[in-house]
Amino acid sequence: MKKFLVVLSLLVVILSFAAKVELVFWTHEDPNRTPLEEGYIKEFQKMYPNVEIKRVTYPSDKIKEVLLTAFAARKGPDIFNIEIQDEYPYIVNGRVAPVDLSVLGLKTYNDLKNQYLEGSLDAVTYKGKIYGLPLELTNWCIFINKKYFREVGLDPEKDYPKTWEDMVRISEKLVIRDGQIIKRRGFDFRYPYYLTFFVPMVEQLGGALFSADGKTAIINDNAWIRVLDFMKQWGPNGKNLGSPTYTAARKEFNKDNNTVAMCESGLYQIDRIRTENPAFYNSNEWMVVPWPVFKNAVRDVKCNYYGHYYMVNAESSKEKQQWAWRFINFMLSHPQDYLVKVGLIQPRKDLIESDVFKNYPYSDVFLEDMKKAHIVPLHPQGPQIEQLIREAVESVMLTNTSSRDALNTLKRKVNDLLKEEQ
Amino acid sequence: MERKKAIWGFVFTIPAIVFFLIFDFYPVANAFWMSFFKKDLLSLNPPKFIGFKNYTYLFTSEAFWNSVKATAIFTFGTFVPMVLVSLALAALIITRKRFQKFLQMAYYSPAVLSSVVAAMIWLLMFDPRGLANQFLNYFFNTYGVDYHWLSNENMLRLATIIVYFWKYVGYFTVIFISGMASIPKSIHEAAIVDGASGWQDFRHITLPLLKPTTLLVSVMSMIQCLKTFSTQYLFVQGGAPRGPIDVITLNIYNTAIRDHQIGRASAMSVILFFVIMFFTYLQFRVSRSEEVSY
Numbered sequence: 001m002k003k004f005l006v007v008l009s010l011l012v013v014i015l016s017f018a019a020k021v022e023l024v025f026w027t028h029e030d031p032n033r034t035p036l037e038e039g040y041i042k043e044f045q046k047m048y049p050n051v052e053i054k055r056v057t058y059p060s061d062k063i064k065e066v067l068l069t070a071f072a073a074r075k076g077p078d079i080f081n082i083e084i085q086d087e088y089p090y091i092v093n094g095r096v097a098p099v100d101l102s103v104l105g106l107k108t109y110n111d112l113k114n115q116y117l118e119g120s121l122d123a124v125t126y127k128g129k130i131y132g133l134p135l136e137l138t139n140w141c142i143f144i145n146k147k148y149f150r151e152v153g154l155d156p157e158k159d160y161p162k163t164w165e166d167m168v169r170i171s172e173k174l175v176i177r178d179g180q181i182i183k184r185r186g187f188d189f190r191y192p193y194y195l196t197f198f199v200p201m202v203e204q205l206g207g208a209l210f211s212a213d214g215k216t217a218i219i220n221d222n223a224w225i226r227v228l229d230f231m232k233q234w235g236p237n238g239k240n241l242g243s244p245t246y247t248a249a250r251k252e253f254n255k256d257n258n259t260v261a262m263c264e265s266g267l268y269q270i271d272r273i274r275t276e277n278p279a280f281y282n283s284n285e286w287m288v289v290p291w292p293v294f295k296n297a298v299r300d301v302k303c304n305y306y307g308h309y310y311m312v313n314a315e316s317s318k319e320k321q322q323w324a325w326r327f328i329n330f331m332l333s334h335p336q337d338y339l340v341k342v343g344l345i346q347p348r349k350d351l352i353e354s355d356v357f358k359n360y361p362y363s364d365v366f367l368e369d370m371k372k373a374h375i376v377p378l379h380p381q382g383p384q385i386e387q388l389i390r391e392a393v394e395s396v397m398l399t400n401t402s403s404r405d406a407l408n409t410l411k412r413k414v415n416d417l418l419k420e421e422q
Numbered sequence: 423m424e425r426k427k428a429i430w431g432f433v434f435t436i437p438a439i440v441f442f443l444i445f446d447f448y449p450v451a452n453a454f455w456m457s458f459f460k461k462d463l464l465s466l467n468p469p470k471f472i473g474f475k476n477y478t479y480l481f482t483s484e485a486f487w488n489s490v491k492a493t494a495i496f497t498f499g500t501f502v503p504m505v506l507v508s509l510a511l512a513a514l515i516i517t518r519k520r521f522q523k524f525l526q527m528a529y530y531s532p533a534v535l536s537s538v539v540a541a542m543i544w545l546l547m548f549d550p551r552g553l554a555n556q557f558l559n560y561f562f563n564t565y566g567v568d569y570h571w572l573s574n575e576n577m578l579r580l581a582t583i584i585v586y587f588w589k590y591v592g593y594f595t596v597i598f599i600s601g602m603a604s605i606p607k608s609i610h611e612a613a614i615v616d617g618a619s620g621w622q623d624f625r626h627i628t629l630p631l632l633k634p635t636t637l638l639v640s641v642m643s644m645i646q647c648l649k650t651f652s653t654q655y656l657f658v659q660g661g662a663p664r665g666p667i668d669v670i671t672l673n674i675y676n677t678a679i680r681d682h683q684i685g686r687a688s689a690m691s692v693i694l695f696f697v698i699m700f701f702t703y704l705q706f707r708v709s710r711s712e713e714v715s716y
Contacts, residue, residue, distance in 0.1 A: 061659065065679050072463040072684070089682065093464040179559075179566010181550050191661055236573065244661035245572040246550060383680045387664070394663045398573040 021323050023053045024077040026067060028060040028308075032271055032342040040331045051323055071095055071313075078316045079324045081135050081308045084123050085195065085386075088378045091124065091131045096311040098129040100325040120347035123375045124309050132309030133328055136344035138266035139305035139370045140190070140197065140291060141362070143253055147285045148174055148184070148261040160289045161187075161262075164201070164230060167292055171241045174261045180240065187262035188242035188249035189234075194389040195376050196304045197264065201227045204297040209377050209385070217385070217414040221407060226294075228396050228403035235397030244394060256280040264291065264303065267366050271343030288362035290369050302373040339363075381417050388413050450695070457689035463682040476689035486690070488665060489673040492579075496654075496669055497647040499583045504643050505636070508591050512598030513624060526599060529592030537589070537652035544585045544653075545660045548572050554581075572662040582667050585653045590646065594639045601635025602628060637709045641702050648698050651675065670694050 027037075034057065041053045056077070058066055064086050070076045071090070081087075090096045099112065106112050109130050113121055116134070124132035142161065149156040152173045161167040171186025189197055199209050207223025210216070218224060236243050249263035254276045263269075270288075274281040291303040310332070312324040335351035338344045339360055351357050352367065379385060392410040395401040457476055459469035480486045515525045532540065547553040548571035558569050571581045605628065613623050629636075651671040658664045658672070670690060678687035 068463060068679060068682070089464050093462065094466060095464055177566070179564075180568040181555060181566050183551065236568065236570065243550070243573060244663075245548075245570075246661070381681075387676075387680070391663070391665060394573075395665075398570070398663060399575065 021051045021320060023051065023079060023320060023324055023327060025053055025055045025079040025327075026063065026077040027055065027057055027081050028063050029057045030342065032275060033338075033344070036334075036337055036341050037331060040334070044327055044330050048323075048326075051327070053327060074315060076313045076315065078313050078320050079310060079328060080313070081310050084132075084307045084309055085376055085378060085382045087132065087309060087311060088123075088382065089380050090311065091126045092380055095314055096131050097314040097316070097321050098131055099133065100322055103322050103325045104329050115348055115350070117347040117349060117352060119375075120307075123307060123378060124311075132311045133332055134346055135308040135310055135332070136268075136338070137305050137307040137347045137370070138268065138345070139366060139373050140264040140266055140303045141365050141369055142187070142289045142291060143250075143263050143265055143269060144287050144289060145253065145256060145261050145285060146287060147256075148258070156287060160287075161292050162290075163295045164292050165295045168230075168233070168239065168241065171262075172239060175241055176258075177240070180236070182240065182242070182246065184258050185242050185246065185249060185260045187264075188246065188260065190248065190250065190264055191244035191393075192390065193386075194393060195382065195386045196306060198227065198231075198389060198393060199377065200301050200304050200373070201230070201294070203301045204294050204299055206298040210379075215418065217418055218407070218411040221411075224407050224410075225403045228392065228406055231393050232396040232403060237397070237400065243397065245398075254280070256283075256285070266343075267345055267360075267363065268343035270361060271341075288365050290365055300372055302369040304376040305370055305373050306376045384417055385414055388417070453688040453691045453695075455688075456685050457692050459685045461683075461685045463678065463684050465682075469685065472685070476686045477693075479686065480689055480693065485668070485673065489668050489670045489690075492665075492667055493648060493650075493669045493671075495579055496582060496586075496650060496667070497644060499579065500586050500650075501640065501643040501647045504587055504591055504594060504647075505640050507587075508594035508639065509598050509632075509636070511591065511595040512602055513628070515595065516599055516602050526592075526596055529595050531592065532589045533593035535589070538656060540589050541585060541653045541656035544581070544588075545572075545656065548581050572657065572660070575663075575666040578657070578662055578666050581662075582650075582653050582657060586647065586650060590643065594643055597639055597642075598632070598635060601632050601638075605631045633709060637705060641705050644701055644705070645698055648694065648701075 027033075034055075037055060041055060045051060045053065063080075064082055067076065067080055067082060076095070087096075099109075101107065101109070101112065104112065109125075109128070112130060120134060120137060121130055124130055124134075144156055144160055146156040149159065154170065154173065159170065161170050167187055174184065174186030175182060176184040195209075202208070202220075202223050205220075205223035205226050207218075207220035207227075209218070211219055232238050234241050242249070247259075249260045250265045250269060252259040253263040253265075254269075254273050256277055256279075270281075273286065280286065293300055293302075310328045312321050312328070314321075316324065332346060332348075335346040335348045336354060336356045338346055339351065339357060345351075345357075345363075345366065357363050376382075377385075388410055392406040395406045395409075396403050456469070458471060458473060460472045460475070461469035511529060515522055515529075518525065550568050550571075552571075554571050555567070555569055559565065559567055569577060571577050609627055609631070610623055613627050618626070649671060650669055654667040654669050654672045655675065657667060664672070671694070674687045674690045674694070677683050677690065
């Protein structure tokens with residue numbers, strides 16, 4: 001009898017191990033998010049002891065490459081998230097599975113859409129199915145160090161930049177130079193992200209990246225040239241207010257070390273200030289204001305927002321896919337924690353309507369701007385197009401190339417790229 | 423008996439051959455094969471055979487020729503001074519009676535550093551507020567001039583050359599030193615007895631007998647330069663414009679990883695492979711006529 005019981009218990013142990021579902025979950029490094037999600041994993045594993053989740057983090061600039069090579073070798077993780085611009089080709093190429101509504105206890109995709117802010121699932125809707133759930137939607141507003149404003153005789157509450165023309169004027173007051181070298185920038189852009197900040201500036205002046213049918217790119221030369229001229233004036237060969245070769249303004253902003261007075265960033269920056277520089281966070285010397293528009297803007301459009309969506313590998317087994325969606329749904333059912341502990345906005349209606357969101361510092365500023373913004377342009381050639389815009393902007397900012405010449409080159413190259421794909 | 427030894431000798435090389443076949447030969451052969459196909463890295467569709475279209479595309483591509491230019495400027499701008507300076511440093515160090523080991527270690531130490539770390543350190547120095555501008559301002563007795571290390575086309579190229587030169591000059595110096603040390607002392611002594619000066623000894627004894635080492639160093643350094651990647655990659659990540667330093671390897675990386683065009687990236691790799699083969703062959707041909715024997 002004893003022998004029988006031992007064998008039976010061994011069998012139970014072996015079977016329980018054999019039946020364990022292991023989910024591999026890749027995400028980008030975010031020191032504030034890690035403890036939160038590690039906690040959810042523990043909770044979930046407690047609820048479902050047959051599931052084991054391995055959370056692996058990579059630096060944000062590395063995860064794209066690692067994920068791509070893993071998927072190319074058909075060894076991708078079960079769950080992942082990267083920026084939506086980079087996730088889009090995974091959807092188009094059928095590499096991710098649609099959301100399993102039955103696991104979420106929903107009947108139709110409309111039921112799912114109703115849980116989120118209008119349009120926030122459009123980026124992951126493809127051929128009538130939804131392929132991801134948002135971890136965060138991020139738009140940028142302007143962070144201001146009030147101390148430096150007062151130092152040059154400005155009242156930050158009243159004199160903050162409302163237009164891009166204001167931004168130039170105020171930056172000229174705030175900038176401190178040692179000869180040609182900038183010691184303190186008034187403001188500076190987030191340079192590699194041209195689809196996020198540069199394209200909406202063009203749109204404010206009536207331009208567009210793509211035509212309505214999507215077959216032609218770079219619409220309304222005049223708008224593009226005006227923004228290129230603006231960047232030329234901003235750069236070292238113009239008024240010398242900033243340049244892509246300086247350290248990222250948002251990183252220096254947190255240090256409060258007299259190197260930058262304003263930067264553009266998302267709501268998550270608030271949490272990063274709190275973590276990196278608690279003294280500055282508690283000083284009440286910073287504030288957030290809306291993203292500017294041009295004085296003669298024809299469209300009141302704000303900085304594009306982008307998102308990270310949790311997705312599930314289409315090549316994982318059906319069972320794993322279901323567990324993956326169940327786990328994602330479990331994590332995302334804590335939107336208030338993500339906001340309070342990490343500073344991430346999940347565009348769920350229950351969060352936006354909650355007091356937690358309403359009482360979060362500057363959430364209203366971000367939300368109001370987001371209402372006037374749209375998602376970053378999604379296109380299979382998006383990263384190449386962004387690189388070509390980068391080349392155009394940097395050629396006018398850093399060399400003597402005229403805006404017209406830079407635009408002609410950009411237009412030719414982007415349209416060649418589109419033709420090549422057609 | 424000899425035959426048995428030969429068989430055992432071959433048996434012992436099998437692990438190395440297998441390793442080479444799997445990790446070197448197969449990827450190279452696969453790149454050759456892939457270069458004839460159109461394949462999106464993410465697509466589950468089978469690759470589409472397109473013959474030489476990837477090659478014809480590249481030979482008419484403005485971006486590819488820009489990469490060829492960037493690679494050529496970087497390679498010749500780096501490897502020629504590197505060979506000359508490492509030779510001069512080796513000659514200088516080997517004649518020192520004291521601190522020889524220390525100097526070798528000091529020059530060699532940057533080679534131990536990871537390329538990524540080296541590029542990060544230099545990025546900080548080339549920041550407009552960094553040491554590079556401060557040094558030039560001090561040297562030229564100017565005030566607050568921004569020399570645009572990371573934005574001006576030529577300065578940017580120079581910046582990448584400096585990083586690479588700094589990192590590898592010590593490595594090649596050590597190789598030259600070992601080459602010089604292998605020249606029998608009796609030959610130098612005979613020359614001195616015959617009344618040769620130090621320079622004459624170096625010019626007519628050391629240099630000719632150092633030919634195999636010089637060939638080795640020049641081939642190695644040239645191949646290293648043609649394969650340069652991490653410095654340019656990190657500089658572009660750090661905000662520098664890509665055009666002037668878009669070397670072929672960086673273009674391959676972007677074509678494969680950013681554009682997902684693995685066939686086209688493979689074609690570029692094949693072209694780079696032949697370029698390296700050609701220059702290596704050329705250097706061997708040029709040096710063959712003057713083989714050295716003591």
